[in-house]
Amino acid sequence: MKRWAMVIDLTKCNGCYTCVMACKMRNGTPKGVFWNRVLEREEGEFPNVTRTFLPVLCNHCKEPPCVEVCPTGASFQRADGIVNIEADKCIGCRYCTMACPYEARVFVDKIEPYYPAGLTPFEEVKYANFQEGTVTKCNFCVERVDQGLDPFCVAMCPTAARTFGDLNDPESAVSLLVGRKQGKPLLPEAGTGPCVFYIK
Amino acid sequence: MATRGPDTWTTNEQNFRFQREWGGAGRRLFIVLAFYFGGVGAGTYIVSALTDFLPGALLGIGIVAIGKSAAHILFLGRPARFWRAVARPQSSWISRGIIFFTLFVLSALAYLWVSPATTLRAILFWLSLVSAFLTILYSGLLLNRTAIPLWRQSLVPVMFVVMSLASGANLSAFLGRLFAEETVTAASFDPLAFWGAIIMLALIAIFLWNAYGADPASRHSVRWWLTSKEGVWCFYGMFLAVGLLFPIGAHLFGEIFPVPAVLLLSAYLGEAVLGAYVFRHLMLRGGVFRPIM
Numbered sequence: 001m002k003r004w005a006m007v008i009d010l011t012k013c014n015g016c017y018t019c020v021m022a023c024k025m026r027n028g029t030p031k032g033v034f035w036n037r038v039l040e041r042e043e044g045e046f047p048n049v050t051r052t053f054l055p056v057l058c059n060h061c062k063e064p065p066c067v068e069v070c071p072t073g074a075s076f077q078r079a080d081g082i083v084n085i086e087a088d089k090c091i092g093c094r095y096c097t098m099a100c101p102y103e104a105r106v107f108v109d110k111i112e113p114y115y116p117a118g119l120t121p122f123e124e125v126k127y128a129n130f131q132e133g134t135v136t137k138c139n140f141c142v143e144r145v146d147q148g149l150d151p152f153c154v155a156m157c158p159t160a161a162r163t164f165g166d167l168n169d170p171e172s173a174v175s176l177l178v179g180r181k182q183g184k185p186l187l188p189e190a191g192t193g194p195c196v197f198y199i200k
Numbered sequence: 201m202a203t204r205g206p207d208t209w210t211t212n213e214q215n216f217r218f219q220r221e222w223g224g225a226g227r228r229l230f231i232v233l234a235f236y237f238g239g240v241g242a243g244t245y246i247v248s249a250l251t252d253f254l255p256g257a258l259l260g261i262g263i264v265a266i267g268k269s270a271a272h273i274l275f276l277g278r279p280a281r282f283w284r285a286v287a288r289p290q291s292s293w294i295s296r297g298i299i300f301f302t303l304f305v306l307s308a309l310a311y312l313w314v315s316p317a318t319t320l321r322a323i324l325f326w327l328s329l330v331s332a333f334l335t336i337l338y339s340g341l342l343l344n345r346t347a348i349p350l351w352r353q354s355l356v357p358v359m360f361v362v363m364s365l366a367s368g369a370n371l372s373a374f375l376g377r378l379f380a381e382e383t384v385t386a387a388s389f390d391p392l393a394f395w396g397a398i399i400m401l402a403l404i405a406i407f408l409w410n411a412y413g414a415d416p417a418s419r420h421s422v423r424w425w426l427t428s429k430e431g432v433w434c435f436y437g438m439f440l441a442v443g444l445l446f447p448i449g450a451h452l453f454g455e456i457f458p459v460p461a462v463l464l465l466s467a468y469l470g471e472a473v474l475g476a477y478v479f480r481h482l483m484l485r486g487g488v489f490r491p492i493m
Contacts, residue, residue, distance in 0.1 A: 039493045041215075054493050069345055071294035072284040091284055092277015094221040095294055101347035103489055107221055107277065133277025186492055190347065 002080045003062075004140055005167035005195040006154065007177040008055055012161035015040060015053035022156035023057075026141060028126020030111045035104075035138035036153050054198075055161075057153070058083060058104040058138035059185065062193030066096035066105060074134075081167075081195060082140050090134035097135060101190040105137045140164075167195060215491040216420045219348060223484030230275035235339050235480045237267035238301060239360060240472060242332040243368025245308055249329060251388055255379060256372035257312065264335065265305045272298075293342035300338055304331035336364040348487040349414065350421040355407045356483070362403060366396025367476035370447065374468035377461065394451040397444045397471060404444075421486040431486070434478050443475015 015038055023029070023036040039054040064083045067075045074089035075096050097105040111127050113119045119127065130136060141151035149155070154162040165172035170179075174197070177183050183197030223232045241263030248256025273279045289295040308331075311324035340357025373389035408425065411418040425431045450467035453459055 041493055056492060065345070065347065068291045069293070070288065071292040071298075072281075072287050074284075089281075089284060090278065091281040093275070093285065093294055094277070095292070095342075095346075097221050098219060098346040098348060098351075098487075101490060102492060103217065109277070131278075135277075187490060190490075 001168065002166045003168040003195070004060065004081050004145060005165065005174045005178075005197065006057075006140070006151070007163045007174045007183050007197045007199060009161045009163070009177070009181075009199045010052070010054070011199065012159040013053050013055060014159055015051070016158060018156050018158055019055055019153035019162065022152045023138070026144075026152035028122065028129065029106075029136065030108055030127055030130050031114050033106045033108055033130075033136060035106075035136070055153075056102065056104070056186070057196065058140075059102050059192070059194030059196045060140060061195065063191070065099040065101070065190075065192055069095045069099040071095065078142075080145075082142055082145070083137075084139045084142060085135060085137060087131045087134045087136070090131070092133040092135065094135060101187050101192065102194070105135050107135050108132055215493055216417055216488045217491075218424075218485070219487040219489060222487070223481060227275060230271045232477070232480050232484055234268050234271035234275060235360075235484075236477045237263050237271055238297075238339060239336050239364035239480070240367045240371060240476050241265075241268060242301070242304060242335040243364035243366070244371045245304075245332050245368070246329060246336075246365065247368040247372045247389060247392060249308070249311075249325065249332075251372070253372055253376060253389075254312070255375050256368075257308070259371070259375060260332075260368065261305055261308045261312075264301055268301060293338055293345055297335070297338040297342060300331050300334040304328060304335050307331055333361075336361050343483070346487075347489060348421075349418040349490060350411055350487055351483070353407060353411050353414065353418065355403060355410065359400070359403050359407060359479075362396060362400050363476055363479050366393060366400055367472040369393040369396055370468040370472035374465055374472065377465060377468075390451060393447065393468065393471065397448050401444050401448070415490070417488045417490045421488045424486050424488070425482055431482070434482050434485075438474050438478040439482060442470040443478060444471065447471045447475075 017038055020034060020036045020038055027035060029035055036055065036057045039056060041052050043050050043052065060081055060083050062081065064077055067077050067083060071093060072089045072091055074086050075083065076086065077083050092107065094107050097107060108130055111130060111132050113123055144151060150164045154164045163173045163177055165174035167174055169175060177199060178197050181199045183199050185194035185197055221228060223229060241260045244256050244263065245260030248260060273282045276282055286295050286298050289299055307324050308328035311321060311328045314321045314324060337357055337360065340360035343351035343356050369389045369392035373393055376389060408422050412422045425435045447467040447470055450459060450463055454464065
């Protein structure tokens with residue numbers, strides 16, 4: 001059985017936000033909703049200052065607390081490890097957003113246009129996939145994955161900082177990166193078994 | 201250190217982020233009300249049922265049946281789908297909680313309706329008490345299962361139980377004195393209300409001490425409780441002074457001098473309404489996630 005995972009090489013990430021915009025373009029998330037985010041941090045004191053970027057998304061944990069706490073079964077995990085949400089079942093209680101240590105889930109309160117003139121044709125098409133009053137999150141571009149393609153953020157990353165693959169295959173690129181370059185997940189102490197790893 | 205992102209990703213300089221989905225602005229406040237109504241209603245029922253105080257028992261059932269249910273439904277992003285929330289009691293505390301408080305309302309109503317001195321009535325009595333207790337307890341356990349370090353403190357469910365029973369005793373005492381003057385029943389709530397407030401005072405001190413030393417995120421929550429503008433106003437002003445110290449003081453004063461009824465009634469309401477509500481408000485609003493970066 002496959003176990004999808006992602007490795008993000010922070011030594012290659014230059015904070016260009018292409019992943020954020022690629023995700024927006026592909027999934028057409030509503031205004032204010034980002035499945036991919038880039039956190040930034042400045043460290044040190046002038047003139048010895050460094051700036052680091054941390055792209056974050058749903059970690060598709062092995063033991064996802066969001067799935068466990070969901071009272072309706074709207075949040076579920078596929079056999080290949082991808083955690084997804086069935087919007088028709090979501091009641092908008094937001095227990096999952098409280099349970100996720102990565103703050104990867106977003107509550108869609110209102111679906112509003114980005115521009116005052118109303119919804120653009122792009123928004124009209126894309127926003128049809130979202131429901132007001134429900135929670136949404138990254139799904140590793142599950143339709144693309146099912147077609148044998150990489151998630152769009154992986155495909156679009158200009159520095160090839162992101163690698164996607166099967167963690168259960170010891171010969172896959174993600175397994176090799178995690179093993180050889182010692183990829184580490186975020187907040188391992190949360191005990192959720194995240195499947196997004198970072199190389200520093 | 202400062203972080204920023206493309207959306208409303210607001211962080212403070214320490215990189216901590218407060219949760220704002222439960223207990224934030226607008227409709228998000230209904231979850232605080234739901235926790236409050238559940239605790240106060242079930243607490244009032246337990247205290248009143250154990251002392252055969254019918255007005256209190258009825259009020260407790262009403263608060264849970266109407267107040268808690270309505271607040272939960274109004275909080276939901278999709279209120280029309282509320283019935284789906286019972287689908288996963290095997291793992292979700294929300295599902296379990298709904299089952300508990302539904303069972304409580306039904307068994308408590310049946311208990312009051314069934315004619316006295318039958319085995320069925322005895323069974324219903326204990327069933328209603330147990331389900332009322334579980335209605336109180338589950339809110340704390342529900343918070344325990346989140347990613348917010350402050351809410352994961354083991355004292356949280358205990359505090360929910362003590363606060364609910366104390367506020368239940370205060371509300372019952374208020375009702376007792378309001379409608380029946382100095383009845384035996386009304387006076388019998390006083391010790392529970394007094395000791396409930398004393399125990400809560402001790403628990404809150406231990407809780408804050410533990411939370412401060414447990415984790416940087418829960419330490420940040422404690423700082424918010426104790427030093428932020430909203431926290432100071434809510435914690436010292438409403439929770440500590442009006443919710444706990446005023447009732448304790450009024451009780452102690454009443455042991456020595458005759459206390460005006462209005463002072464006693466205010467003390468009861470101060471704990472049962474303001475103190476109990478603000479306790480939940482503080483707990484939810486003070487929730488901080490562990491920094492990701």
